[in-house]
Amino acid sequence: MxxxxxxxxxxxxxxxxxxxxxxxxxxxxxxxxxxxxxxxxPLTGGALAAAQSNYDAAVRDWEENGEEIMAGCLEEQERVREAEGDPTLDFGCETMEPQREWYFPEPVxxxxxxxxxxxxxxxxxxxxxxxxxxxxxxxxxxxxxxxxxxxxxxxxxxxxxxxxxxxxxxxxxxxxxxxxxxxxxxxxxxxxxxxxxxxxxxxxxxxxxxxxxxxxxxxxxxxxxxxxxxxxxxxxxxxxxxxxxxxxxxxxxxxxxxxxxxxxxxxxxxxxxxxxxxxxxxxxxxxxxxxxxxxxxxxxxxxxxxxxxxxxxxxxxxxxxxxxxxxxxx
Structure with missing residues (x-):
């Protein structure tokens, strides 16, 4: 053998x-x-610059329209709660403000x-x-x-x-x-x-x-x-x-x-x-x-x-x- x-x-x-x-x-x-x-x-060079630009644009948009966006979200959330009879439904309206970590993820x-x-x-x-x-x-x-x-x-x-x-x-x-x-x-x-x-x-x-x-x-x-x-x-x-x-x-x-x-x-x-x-x-x-x-x-x-x-x-x-x-x- x-x-x-x-x-x-x-x-x-x-x-x-x-x-x-x-x-x-x-x-x-x-x-x-x-x-x-x-x-x-981690992000470097052009990708880092693009992420910074996108983040700055999102922050500016939120400063201008954040209250309106939040109000619309809460209104839709309430409508769906009533339609489905579930007062616990949460659309996450309070977490919609842009966060830096969304655009600059941590390295794996x-x-x-x-x-x-x-x-x-x-x-x-x-x-x-x-x-x-x-x-x-x-x-x-x-x-x-x-x-x-x-x-x-x-x-x-x-x-x-x-x-x-x-x-x-x-x-x-x-x-x-x-x-x-x-x-x-x-x-x-x-x-x-x-x-x-x-x-x-x-x-x-x-x-x-x-x-x-x-x-x-x-x-x-x-x-x-x-x-x-x-x-x-x-x-x-x-x-x-x-x-x-x-x-x-x-x-x-x-x-x-x-x-x-x-x-x-x-x-x-x-x-x-x-x-x-x-x-x-x-x-x-x-x-x-x-x-x-x-x-x-x-x-x-x-x-x-x-x-x-x-x-x-x-x-x-x-x-x-x-x-x-x-x-x-x-």
Missing amino acids: TRLLRAELRRFRSRRLVIVALLVAVAGVGLITWGTWQTAR TFVDSSRLALSGTAYLLAFAALLAGTTGTAADLSSGGTSTWLTFEPRRGRVYTSKLSAIGLSLVLPTVLLVAASVAGLMLLYRSGGLGTALTGDQTGDLASMAARVLALVVAAGVAGAALGMVMRHTAAVLGAVVGYLVAVEAVLGNAWSTARPWMVLTNIEAWLDGPASYYVTTCTSTAQGTSCDWVEREVSTGHGAVYLAVLVVVAVVLGLLTFRRRDAA
Whole structure:
């Protein structure tokens, strides 16, 4: 088994599409890190001048028309209270005066930016791992390499295990390095902008835990991709199925049927990476005044996401094994 694993490690790492996926991942992580910094950095130059100009204009407008705006707001608030029979409705009229912080937002903290960057990095690396894992098995099947390999090792279970193990192990080091590079790069950008990067013990533990979840997700995506490659035999077929699912199920069905969100892959990935994932469902109630509908927030827990994703990977691996055992490898 050790020899099989070593051979599969060499074969997987030498594949051209795997190398391309790695290079794309490196470039993507760099862009995500830079983009996160751009949204987190304090205002400078022209943006700072524009914010000051907008704030000054809002203050002047409020000084000229504030009393009229306030009176109109209170009048509308009272009208709606009477119409709906709810004296507690609050339009926030007393808070309408322009505040400086509306125009000069505080920079995003380093820990929050790091979480955002890790989340974006996780999705990118998971897709790259899925692509690499798929080509690691599908390319061998379509080219006839697996058929030749079985003449040296006819026990298909061992061949299958060695392939998936090699793919999973090969993804560990690149993922660790890219995740570390993302956080380190963001830290350098924060320090270059004169912003603090100090973390408490709890914050450090939280980021480390999230990085570990990113690693688990990427390895799982690679292994699942390898299993799907065994089932569909072509990298393009797997990618087509994934894209079709994202469009038809995640985008269309998920938006049209909000109660299905807990069973969507992306929702559970979000829950696994970032803690509870929120989604909203519409609830309607009928009263003497008519029917009113509200958006109610619900959550998918981290545990739910972990179990859901684990079951998906196990199903893919078992399906891949059954297909590989029973179907001609040529």
